Amino acid sequence: xxxxxxxxxxxxxxxxxxxxxxxxxxxxxxxxxxxxxxxxxxxxxxxxxxxxxxxxxxxxxxxxxxxxxxxxxxxxxxxxxxxxxxxxxxxxxxxxxxxxxxxxxxxxxxxxxxxxxxxxxxxxxxxxxxxxxxxxxxxxxxxxxxxxxxxxxxxxxxxxxxxxxxxxxxxxxxxxxxxxxxxxxxxxxxxxxxxxxxxxxxxxxxxxxxxxxxxxxxxxxxxxxxxxxxxxxxxxxxxxxxxxxxxxxxxxxxxxxxxxxxxxxxxxxxxxxxxxxxxxxxxxxxxxxxxxxxxxxxxxxxxxxxxxxxxxxxxxxxxxxxxxxxxxxxxxxxxxxxxxxxxxxxxxxxxxxxxxxxxxxxxxxxxxxxxxxxxxxxxxxxxxxxxxxxxxxxx
Amino acid sequence: xxxxxxxxxxxxxxxxxxxxxxxxxxxxxxxxxxxxxxxxxxxxxxxxxxxxxxxxxxxxxxxxxxxxxxxxxxxxxxxxxxxxxxxxxxxxxxxxxxxxxxxxxxxxxxxxxxxxxxxxxxxxxxxxxxxxxxxxxxxxxxxxxxxxxxxxxxxxxxxxxxxxxxxxxxxxxxxxxxxxxxxxxxxxxxxxxxxxxxxxxxxxxxxxxxxxxxxxxxxxxxxxxxxxxxxxxxxxxxxxxxxxxxxxxxxxxxxxxxxxxxxxxxxxxxxxxxxxxxxxxxxxxxxxxxxxxxxxxxxxxxxxxxxxxxxxxxxxxxxxxxxxxxxxxxxxxxxxxxxxxxxxxxxxxxxxxxxxxxxxxxxxxxxxxxxxxxxxxxxxxxxxxxxxxxxxxxx
DNA sequence: CTCTTTTAATTTAGAGTCTATAGTAAGAGG
DNA sequence: CCTCTTACTATAGACTCTAAATTAAAAGAG
Numbered sequence: 001x002x003x004x005x006x007x008x009x010x011x012x013x014x015x016x017x018x019x020x021x022x023x024x025x026x027x028x029x030x031x032x033x034x035x036x037x038x039x040x041x042x043x044x045x046x047x048x049x050x051x052x053x054x055x056x057x058x059x060x061x062x063x064x065x066x067x068x069x070x071x072x073x074x075x076x077x078x079x080x081x082x083x084x085x086x087x088x089x090x091x092x093x094x095x096x097x098x099x100x101x102x103x104x105x106x107x108x109x110x111x112x113x114x115x116x117x118x119x120x121x122x123x124x125x126x127x128x129x130x131x132x133x134x135x136x137x138x139x140x141x142x143x144x145x146x147x148x149x150x151x152x153x154x155x156x157x158x159x160x161x162x163x164x165x166x167x168x169x170x171x172x173x174x175x176x177x178x179x180x181x182x183x184x185x186x187x188x189x190x191x192x193x194x195x196x197x198x199x200x201x202x203x204x205x206x207x208x209x210x211x212x213x214x215x216x217x218x219x220x221x222x223x224x225x226x227x228x229x230x231x232x233x234x235x236x237x238x239x240x241x242x243x244x245x246x247x248x249x250x251x252x253x254x255x256x257x258x259x260x261x262x263x264x265x266x267x268x269x270x271x272x273x274x275x276x277x278x279x280x281x282x283x284x285x286x287x288x289x290x291x292x293x294x295x296x297x298x299x300x301x302x303x304x305x306x307x308x309x310x311x312x313x314x315x316x317x318x319x320x321x322x323x324x325x326x327x328x329x330x331x332x333x334x335x336x337x338x339x340x341x342x343x344x345x346x347x348x349x350x351x352x353x354x355x356x357x358x359x360x361x362x363x364x365x366x367x368x369x370x371x372x373x374x375x376x377x378x379x380x381x382x383x384x385x386x387x388x389x390x391x392x393x394x395x
Numbered sequence: 396x397x398x399x400x401x402x403x404x405x406x407x408x409x410x411x412x413x414x415x416x417x418x419x420x421x422x423x424x425x426x427x428x429x430x431x432x433x434x435x436x437x438x439x440x441x442x443x444x445x446x447x448x449x450x451x452x453x454x455x456x457x458x459x460x461x462x463x464x465x466x467x468x469x470x471x472x473x474x475x476x477x478x479x480x481x482x483x484x485x486x487x488x489x490x491x492x493x494x495x496x497x498x499x500x501x502x503x504x505x506x507x508x509x510x511x512x513x514x515x516x517x518x519x520x521x522x523x524x525x526x527x528x529x530x531x532x533x534x535x536x537x538x539x540x541x542x543x544x545x546x547x548x549x550x551x552x553x554x555x556x557x558x559x560x561x562x563x564x565x566x567x568x569x570x571x572x573x574x575x576x577x578x579x580x581x582x583x584x585x586x587x588x589x590x591x592x593x594x595x596x597x598x599x600x601x602x603x604x605x606x607x608x609x610x611x612x613x614x615x616x617x618x619x620x621x622x623x624x625x626x627x628x629x630x631x632x633x634x635x636x637x638x639x640x641x642x643x644x645x646x647x648x649x650x651x652x653x654x655x656x657x658x659x660x661x662x663x664x665x666x667x668x669x670x671x672x673x674x675x676x677x678x679x680x681x682x683x684x685x686x687x688x689x690x691x692x693x694x695x696x697x698x699x700x701x702x703x704x705x706x707x708x709x710x711x712x713x714x715x716x717x718x719x720x721x722x723x724x725x726x727x728x729x730x731x732x733x734x735x736x737x738x739x740x741x742x743x744x745x746x747x748x749x750x751x752x753x754x755x756x757x758x759x760x761x762x763x764x765x766x767x768x769x770x771x772x773x774x775x776x777x778x779x780x781x782x783x784x785x786x787x788x789x790x
Numbered sequence: 791c792t793c794t795t796t797t798a799a800t801t802t803a804g805a806g807t808c809t810a811t812a813g814t815a816a817g818a819g820g
Numbered sequence: 821c822c823t824c825t826t827a828c829t830a831t832a833g834a835c836t837c838t839a840a841a842t843t844a845a846a847a848g849a850g
Contacts, residue, residue, distance in 0.1 A: 004435055004809095005411075005434060005435040005436040005808090006781070007407050007410045007411055007414070007436060007781075007807095007808080008407070008807085008808055008809080008835080008836095009404065009407065009806090009807055009808055009809095009834075009835040009836045009837090010808090010834095010835065010836075011407065011808095011836090012402050012403070012404065012406065012407070012807090012835085012836050012837070013835085013836065013837090015402045016400075016402055016836095016837095019402070031798085032798080032799075033797080033798070033799095039400060040399055040400040041400040041402060041837080041838090042837075042838055042839075043798085043799075043800095044799090044800080044801085044837085044838080044839090045836090045837065045838080047798095047799065047800080048836095066846075066847095068796085068797080068846095068847085069795075069796050069797065069846075069847050069848075070795085070796040070797025070798070070845080070846065070847075071796075071797050071798045071799080071844065071845040071846050071847095072797085072798080072845075072846060073797080073798060073799090074798085074799095207628075208628070209627055209628040210628075221713070223713070225620065225625060225627075226621070226623070226625075228621070228784060230620060230621075230714075231715075232604055232620075232714055232715025232716065233602075233603070233604040233605075233715055233716055233717035233751065233752070234715055234717075234750070234751055235715070236715040236747050236748050237713060237714055237715040238713060238715075239712040239713065239715070239745060239747075239748050240712065240713070242712065242744075242745045242748075243708065243709055243712055244705060244708065244743040254745060256742075256743070256745075310639060311709075313638065313639065314638055314706075314709040314710075314713070315709075315713055317634040317635065317637065317638055318616070318618070318632060318633060318634065318635070318709070318710055318713055318714070319625075319627055319632055319713070320626075320627025320628055320629055320630070320631040320632040320633075320634070321627065321628055322628035322629075347651075348639040348651070349637075350634060350637045350649060350651075352631050352634075353631050353634050353637075355629070356628065356629055357628070380784050384781045384782050384783045384784065385781070385782040385783075385784055386401070386402075386779045386780070386781065386782075387779050387780040387781075387782050388779045388780075389623065389775050389779065389780055399838095400837090402836095402837080403806080403807095403836085403837055403838080404805080404806040404807045404808090404835090404836055404837055404838095405806065405807075405837090406807090406837095407806085407807050407808065407836090408806085408807065408808090411807095411808095426827085427827075427828075428826080428827070428828090436808080436809085437808075437809055437810075438827085438828075438829095439808090439809080439810090439828090439829075439830085440807085440808065440809080442828070442829080443807095461817075461818095463817095463818085463825085463826075464817075464818050464819080464824075464825050464826065465816080465817065465818075465824085465825040465826025465827065466815065466816040466817050466818095466825080466826050466827040466828075467816075467817065467826085467827080468826080468827060468828090469827090469828095
């Protein structure tokens with residue numbers, strides 16, 4: 001099988017390094033003594049793991065204003081002065097690039113490019129933007145994350161199908177960027193990116209099971225379960241837009257009829273409202289009209305919410321998530337829509353299934369997610385994850 | 396946090412013991428040399444792990460008819476002569492008890508009791524049945540698994556809600572049985588039990604992501620993802636029966652209208668057919684009538700399949716499983732119904748989502764599952780699971 | 791200003807694990 | 821009987837952990 005086993009003495013120290021990083025991510029900057037209590041290993045072991053992480057520039061030591069007796073401890077934080085990561089978000093009309101410390105906090109406002117129209121230009125534009133953030137005045141760049149508004153085969157690092165950026169379909173973007181930049185790079189679907197950043201520093205901190213409902217041109221959910229993105233057997237988990245909402249409904253671009261996407265996507269909504277209002281409206285217009293109380297808009301939007309709630313209800317029944325995070329321009333502009341959505345969901349969902357499940361707007365973006373993805377990769381590539389799974393009753 | 400860390404040198408040997416057991420489960424009886432190739436550690440390490448597992452009576456050594464040159468190897472198998480486990484299935488009308496070797500193969504035909512009508516009688520009946528299988532003529536009993544046709548809080552070992560066995564609701568069955576029997580015991584929901592046994596030795600061998608569609612009085616799915624049963628945040632994942640299938644449909648016992656269960660459960664189907672045929676029919680009658688070609692029956696059954704397919708379609712879209720295993724008396728009696736179900740599913744599901752997903756009947760029962768659960772517990776309690784999760788592109 | 795107290799960090803000894811390598815065991819074939 | 825082949829055992833070297841002793845750096849008491 002595997003040429004050489006991972007089960008070797010040094011696995012232990014890797015595991016402890018990983019535990020140290022996760023403890024600091026969860027509790028913020030800590031001293032070695034605090035980490036000792038938190039992790040449950042000896043001070044000596046913590047010190048050793050920390051020294052290795054300092055060497056790898058994943059952690060930084062800093063003095064704090066001491067207050068108690070005794071020798072003052074040095075506090076450790078995720079590296080922000082010595083190291084950085086770079087996140088890239090490829091969207092339909094623009095590409096965003098930003099650098100961040102290992103805490104996930106962007107250190108600059110994002111640089112915005114308009115999306116090039118060929119693949120080589122895209123790779124080149126990203127290379128230039130990344131290089132301008134990686135000069136010698138900047139901290140050392142440890143990795144690059146790229147979120148893409150497309151179906152991604154994340155294990156192969158390849159774009160699967162990019163409906164709205166056709167030239168990306170099938171491209172081995174991860175390998176091409178890694179090569180062009182000379183720095184480890186990983187690509188991730190935008191929906192999944194939001195999952196990762198919401199968990200790292202957004203609405204789902206320390207939550208293992210939640211959904212991100214992504215409403216854009218289509219409707220999809222990002223599934224975070226057991227602390228990991230869930231891909232399904234072939235990587236297509238989280239499809240919601242092509243669930244049949246009404247039998248013999250409107251024709252969908254997928255060839256079937258009555259898909260949820262024909263009723264509740266932002267794209268469908270602006271189409272319906274455009275024809276009812278007799279002029280072209282986009283999502284921002286809809287939000288404005290909705291907030292101003294336009295009755296036609298309110299009626300259509302609420303109807304879309306009702307249909308959407310049915311689809312979300314299925315997902316809640318099946319996943320029993322601890323939270324549902326809505327990532328949508330319309331919902332961000334009109335937060336009260338969350339209440340409407342929840343109202344319809346409660347009508348069609350078993351209380352046992354939605355009890356304890358909060359519905360909130362996303363607080364992060366795919367750009368944050370691309371950064372969070374690199375950071376997770378850096379921490380998780382140290383060692384595999386230990387997963388306890390005992391369900392035994394001791395006698 | 397945890398008093399003492401699990402990350403210690405002996406974790407390595409535990410991990411290797413676990414790898415040895417899983418290799419033998421996957422590949423069948425093996426020699427130490429074969430395990431060495433399979434696992435990727437040194438022969439010496441394998442030999443040490445094996446010797447520890449022999450001591451724990453989880454493995455057995457046996458001579459085989461040698462054929463090649465060289466010193467003949469001793470082959471190792473999961474213990475079946477020296478050790479056994481006992482499985483119990485608590486169903487609405489009967490309780491099944493059987494002993495099995497650690498390979499999961501039952502060593503006896505199941506003993507069948509009619510389900511007692513009080514909790515103490517139930518515990519006592521199980522105690523007697525188990526003790527008659529644990530006398531000194533029998534191999535040593537290493538554990539007991541109990542599958543229950545009810546909602547279970549599997550982490551607490553407690554029955555949550557038992558709609559059809561009311562006296563079980565809220566009972567700490569796992570602790571009570573462990574105490575009564577003096578042997579580690581674990582309880583598991585019947586739907587989940589089928590998941591576990593299908594993966595151990597049924598239709599889902601070596602498959603990490605699949606669903607078990609359980610049609611009985613209700614409709615539910617067991618979700619196996621990443622090789623583990625998925626519970627959701629609060630343990631209620633896999634609900635399908637109370638998905639709203641038609642707005643303003645028939646009143647469901649849950650208080651809402653149009654639940655899938657009112658249209659497609661075996662219970663609903665027999666109700667509808669009883670009233671249309673003018674006489675009481677149960678599931679077995681329906682199967683007979685269906686196979687004999689009765690048009691009314693065929694029409695109603697196909698309509699139920701159509702509704703069911705819509706619900707399954709949602710699950711397939713969201714989970715993208717590698718297989719859907721149907722556990723249902725009606726489907727087992729009429730295997731051609733699978734084709735009907737698949738036909739309707741294909742009508743309402745994105746090809747990308749169901750491609751590569753097979754729909755098959757279950758080959759195991761909750762009793763097999765209760766046995767499989769104990770065996771998993773024995774192997775998995777040795778060490779936590781190592782979960783690699785790298786998605787990085789090496790430069 | 792010196793000494794004690796307190797907390798932080800390092801060092802060292804002891805036990806456990808792995809790999810690698812050399813050596814022993816048990817059969818088949820000439 | 822000897823050699824070849826495969827299976828298994830034993831030992832040395834490197835790495836890890838814990839635990840306990842030692843050193844380091846500050847605050848406070850006298």
